[in-house]
Amino acid sequence: xxxxVNQQDRSFEGDPQMPLMWYLRxxxxxxxxxxxxxxxxxxxxTVHLDGKAVRSCVTTMKDVDGHSVTTIEGLSADGNHPVQKxxxxxxxxxxxxxxxxxxxNASALLSEKKNPSDDDIRAAMAGNICRCGCYQRxxxxxxxxxxxx
Amino acid sequence: MNNYSDKAxxxxxxxxxxxxxxxxxxxxxLAAQFIPARMAMAAYKxxxxxxxxxxxxxxxxxxxxAPDGTVSIVTHRSEMGxxxxxxxxxxxxxxxxxxxxxxxxxxxxxDEQKYGNQDTDGSRSIRHFIxxxxxxxxxxxxxxxxxxxLTWGVSDTECRAENHKVIHVPTGKSLGYGELAQKAxxxxxxxxxxxxxxxxxxxxxxxKGQVQITDLFDITTGKATYAQDIxxxxxxxxxxxxxxxxLGKAASFDEAAAMKVPGVIKVVKIDxxxxxxxxxxxxxxxxxxxxxxxxxxxxxxxxxxxxxxxxKSYDSVSYKELMAATxxxxxxxxxxxxxxxxxxxxxxxxxxxxxxxxxxxxxPMEPPAATVRIKDGKAEVWACVQSPGGTRGDVAKQLGMxxxxxxxxxxxxxxxxxxxxKCDFALEAAILSKAMGGTPVKVVWTRExxxxxxxxxxVSYQSITAGLDKNNKVIAWRQRSVSPSLMSNFMPxxxxxxxxxxxxxxxxxxxxxxxxxxxxxxxxxxxxIGWFRSVNNIPHAFAMQSMVAELAHELGxxxxxxxLELIGPPRIVDxxxxxxxxxxxxxxxxxxYPVDTARTRRVVEIAAKEAGWGRQxxxxxxxxxAVQRSFLTYVASVVEVAVDDKGNVSVPRVDTAIDCGFAxxxxxxRSQIEGAAVMGLTLAKLTQITFKDGRVQQSNFHDYQVxxxxxxxMDVRTHIVxxxxxxxxxxxxxxxxxxxxxAFMNAIFAATGKRIRNLPLGDQLSA
Numbered sequence: 001x002x003x004x005v006n007q008q009d010r011s012f013e014g015d016p017q018m019p020l021m022w023y024l025r026x027x028x029x030x031x032x033x034x035x036x037x038x039x040x041x042x043x044x045x046t047v048h049l050d051g052k053a054v055r056s057c058v059t060t061m062k063d064v065d066g067h068s069v070t071t072i073e074g075l076s077a078d079g080n081h082p083v084q085k086x087x088x089x090x091x092x093x094x095x096x097x098x099x100x101x102x103x104x105n106a107s108a109l110l111s112e113k114k115n116p117s118d119d120d121i122r123a124a125m126a127g128n129i130c131r132c133g134c135y136q137r138x139x140x141x142x143x144x145x146x147x148x149x
Numbered sequence: 150m151n152n153y154s155d156k157a158x159x160x161x162x163x164x165x166x167x168x169x170x171x172x173x174x175x176x177x178x179l180a181a182q183f184i185p186a187r188m189a190m191a192a193y194k195x196x197x198x199x200x201x202x203x204x205x206x207x208x209x210x211x212x213x214x215a216p217d218g219t220v221s222i223v224t225h226r227s228e229m230g231x232x233x234x235x236x237x238x239x240x241x242x243x244x245x246x247x248x249x250x251x252x253x254x255x256x257x258x259x260d261e262q263k264y265g266n267q268d269t270d271g272s273r274s275i276r277h278f279i280x281x282x283x284x285x286x287x288x289x290x291x292x293x294x295x296x297x298x299l300t301w302g303v304s305d306t307e308c309r310a311e312n313h314k315v316i317h318v319p320t321g322k323s324l325g326y327g328e329l330a331q332k333a334x335x336x337x338x339x340x341x342x343x344x345x346x347x348x349x350x351x352x353x354x355x356x357k358g359q360v361q362i363t364d365l366f367d368i369t370t371g372k373a374t375y376a377q378d379i380x381x382x383x384x385x386x387x388x389x390x391x392x393x394x395x396l397g398k399a400a401s402f403d404e405a406a407a408m409k410v411p412g413v414i415k416v417v418k419i420d421x422x423x424x425x426x427x428x429x430x431x432x433x434x435x436x437x438x439x440x441x442x443x444x445x446x447x448x449x450x451x452x453x454x455x456x457x458x459x460x461k462s463y464d465s466v467s468y469k470e471l472m473a474a475t476x477x478x479x480x481x482x483x484x485x486x487x488x489x490x491x492x493x494x495x496x497x498x499x500x501x502x503x504x505x506x507x508x509x510x511x512x513p514m515e516p517p518a519a520t521v522r523i524k525d526g527k528a529e530v531w532a533c534v535q536s537p538g539g540t541r542g543d544v545a546k547q548l549g550m551x552x553x554x555x556x557x558x559x560x561x562x563x564x565x566x567x568x569x570x571k572c573d574f575a576l577e578a579a580i581l582s583k584a585m586g587g588t589p590v591k592v593v594w595t596r597e598x599x600x601x602x603x604x605x606x607x608v609s610y611q612s613i614t615a616g617l618d619k620n621n622k623v624i625a626w627r628q629r630s631v632s633p634s635l636m637s638n639f640m641p642x643x644x645x646x647x648x649x650x651x652x653x654x655x656x657x658x659x660x661x662x663x664x665x666x667x668x669x670x671x672x673x674x675x676x677x678i679g680w681f682r683s684v685n686n687i688p689h690a691f692a693m694q695s696m697v698a699e700l701a702h703e704l705g706x707x708x709x710x711x712x713l714e715l716i717g718p719p720r721i722v723d724x725x726x727x728x729x730x731x732x733x734x735x736x737x738x739x740x741x742y743p744v745d746t747a748r749t750r751r752v753v754e755i756a757a758k759e760a761g762w763g764r765q766x767x768x769x770x771x772x773x774x775a776v777q778r779s780f781l782t783y784v785a786s787v788v789e790v791a792v793d794d795k796g797n798v799s800v801p802r803v804d805t806a807i808d809c810g811f812a813x814x815x816x817x818x819r820s821q822i823e824g825a826a827v828m829g830l831t832l833a834k835l836t837q838i839t840f841k842d843g844r845v846q847q848s849n850f851h852d853y854q855v856x857x858x859x860x861x862x863m864d865v866r867t868h869i870v871x872x873x874x875x876x877x878x879x880x881x882x883x884x885x886x887x888x889x890x891x892a893f894m895n896a897i898f899a900a901t902g903k904r905i906r907n908l909p910l911g912d913q914l915s916a
Contacts, residue, residue, distance in 0.1 A: 015411070015442065018440075018442045019442065022440060022441050022442040025378075025441070026386070026440045026441055026442070027440075029380055030371070031371070031374070031375075031377075031378035031380075032370070032371015032372070033371070034375075034377070034378075034514070034515070034563070035377055035441075035515075035516070035593070036514050036515075036516075036596065037596040037849055037850050038595055038596060038597075038849075039596075039849055039850075039851075041849060041850035041851060042514065042596075042850055044514055071371065072370065072371035073370070073371050075370075079366060079369065079370035084369045084370065087369045088361070088365050088366065088369055091361060091362070091365070091816060091820065093230075093362065093364075093365065093368045093369070094230035094231070094232075094820055094821075094824055095228075095229055095230030095513070095514065095515070095561070095562060095563050095564045095565075096230070096364060096368030096373055096561065096563070097375055097513075097514040097515045097561075097563025097564060098514045098563075099368050099369060100368075100369075100371045103369060121858075121859075122858060122859030123859075125857075125858040125859070126857045126858055126859060126860075127857075128857075128858065129514065129850065129855055129857060130514070130827075130858075131511075131512055131513055131514050131564050131566070131828075131855060132230045132514075132564060132824045132827075133823060133824035133825070133826065133827025133828055133856070133862070134820070134823070134824065135827060135856075135857075135858040135859070135862070135863060136823055136862070136863045136864065136865060137820070137823070138858060139858065139859075139863060
């Protein structure tokens with residue numbers, strides 16, 4: 001299988017059923033993609049597949065053959081994507097574990113919809129759990145990132 | 150400034166040591182016998198000195214300065230999201246006049262002899278360490294000033310530290326901290342009674358809430374490292390099939406099938422530990438592989454047959470009935486005032502209500518994980534533990550090593566909430582690394598493992614009986630609390646709440662009722678019980694604060710006014726006089742942290758005022774209020790709910806007033822209160838762990854649903870009661886949780902007239 005990860009060409013010879021998440025985490029040491037539930041229910045492992053947000057824990061290596069994957073490490077060269085900046089300005093994180101997945105999901109939303117409505121944000125972000133409960137700051141960070149972009 | 154301790158050692162700070170991420174060699178370790186002297190200088194006494202490892206404030210331990218002026222400050226508590234990893238070093242930096250932009254934070258390994266207590270639990274980090282960390286910074290500042298005075302050959306009194314340099318006041322010349330580092334580090338530590346704390350008016354960071362958390366950039370770029378993220382050269386991955394019933398054993402399993410999975414290296418049977426097991430793993434079968442995925446597939450192939458053992462009939466439905474029956478029989482009296490029986494016999498009206506709170510589980514977003522490597526008779530641990538010191542001791546014991554031979558590296562914790570105060574997962578990694586001849590092994594817990602093999606928030610049944618006289622005054626109050634005890638982990642099951650649990654919001658009940666009796670009933674633990682953010686405060690507050698609103702309704706009174714009436718006039722409540730068992734005040738002295746009803750009343754009044762209590766609400770809306778003193782902090786919440794025709798409930802707004810004494814980092818206090826509302830709403834509305842045939846019935850986020858964005862508590866307003874620095878700082882991480890559920894149910898009653906006494910709400914309004 002051949003794929004691109006953060007613009008770099010990669011090839012993979014192992015189990016085609018292995019979730020992309022474990023490839024990223026165990027083989028490439030791209031650990032910004034987090035393991036949260038393993039069944040696509042929490043969003044901690046969100047990456048972009050050809051620009052769209054997917055849950056890498058339920059996306060197999062076979063699924064990504066010939067495709068391009070972006071992880072949090074590749075979202076921006078300097079860590080200053082408008083969503084990342086908005087996250088810091090709003091002091092969103094507590095423990096921080098879910099935030100990469102939140103940011104990847106939010107950035108995919110904003111690349112699709114420049115000015116999402118409140119309902120758009122709620123619908124898009126409902127798949128990302130934050131057990132610390134940073135939701136009201138996540139919401140306001142997305143609103144301000146949409147304004148900045 | 151010539152008043153130095155002759156016990157001090159000399160520390161030599163070099164750049165090389167800094168680059169290694171370590172403090173200078175020869176750091177000073179203060180022995181336990183110095184604790185009283187060190188505590189004596191504090192403005193107020195806390196229980197910190199009585200904790201394992203006590204308190205250390207020596208700058209030789211916590212502070213080092215590189216020649217380029219970079220100030221490294223050690224943080225010895227674990228970071229799980231509360232912000233203590235930032236807030237405590239921030240206090241050191243402020244007192245030592247360090248420029249925060251030139252400060253690096255170093256996470257201490259587990260070593261309580263060296264750093265003092267590290268058990269990041271019980272909402273204690275700021276409460277116990279704001280004073281020592283201020284003293285540490287102040288001592289460092291004085292050492293820098295003295296170093297400058299020696300360099301210039303002038304008196305200390307002519308030298309003043311200011312923003313990363315020391316100024317010679319008469320001439321205006323100055324030396325940067327980098328230039329003074331070596332000389333200052335060679336000085337002994339000032340004696341405790343000569344340390345001069347800053348005047349609070351001079352604070353740059355403390356109390357301001359302007360300092361962002363130190364890991365903010367790394368968190369938002371994926372560089373922050375949690376235990377699940379650890380990579381060690383040559384590392385193998387393990388997952389474990391654990392007994393689905395506590396004290397069960399693996400009767401048989403298919404090792405050959407697991408070994409056939411490509412990448413699987415070894416199958417290891419882990420022996421069970423008899424109860425009380427403390428934090429020891431309860432056994433199971435581990436699969437070790439070249440990747441996490443292979444290990445997981447290998448585990449699937451094991452086909453373990455379990456011998457379930459003595460807890461196989463644990464069933465949440467029948468256990469609730471058993472608890473209810475117990476709650477209606479006389480219990481053990483734990484606090485007694487007046488004569489409840491006599492008062493209730495003469496009461497004009499008697500009202501009895503029961504409340505039920507199921508088991509819960511923490512589900513931190515990072516499931517537990519730990520890596521252990523054993524080499525040359527020494528073990529290294531990388532783990533997301535709330536208890537670095539305890540973990541070190543337990544791993545040493547497990548491996549038959551001396552504590553000095555065990556190093557515990559503390560990663561960031563992807564949430565903790567009490568789960569990670571138990572180091573069972575680190576012990577598993579130690580067992581497996583040993584079984585692999587010392588090869589580094591990372592134990593990965595899956596979400597299913599986390600939900601099904603935890604230390605659960607205790608199930609609880611509360612029964613309250615209140616008696617009213619003919620003037621509608623509450624003259625009698627009896628609360629019976631029935632709940633299996635977390636002490637069953639540490640001793641033969643005490644079968645009732647211990648002093649530690651009664652202290653969590655039951656025994657310190659502030660109500661002004663002349664005939665008051667608090668009782669416990671027997672309840673045997675059939676699973677592992679553990680701390681969950683705010684612990685038994687949740688059931689105690691839920692029952693008590695729901696009952697207040699129920700009585701207000703019976704009497705036709707406003708719930709907020711009636712709550713204040715029941716709290717009574719401003720006074721100090723002293724349960725020491727009326728308890729019939731051991732009394733626990735969160736491990737802190739009563740004189741520093743009494744039960745002060747003036748403060749209870751004030752948070753109620755502030756929350757109500759800020760929420761606009763009594764304002765006109767849209768149709769289907771209702772407001773509820775509740776208050777709880779927990780972790781020595783006073784919190785009141787007003788929750789507004791909106792209930793639609795189908796019984797769907799949302800929470801448009803929450804107003805929470807918190808009095809935690811002096812607010813060290815107001816911005817992080819707000820984030821904790823916002824998060825506590827989300828967790829409170831989750832447990833009030835959605836979550837429960839149930840057992841059938843001894844097994845947990847839930848397994849992942851589809852059947853243990855936690856609150857998601859947009860499902861309520863999106864507008865949480867935090868109102869921090871202003872306090873000067875002489876008001877002892879108290880807990881913040883946990884106290885936001887307990888008042889939420891009762892305030893929420895009181896709001897639902899106000900909106901619908903339906904009283905919910907069993908958590909969670911679930912579909913009780915639509916059914």
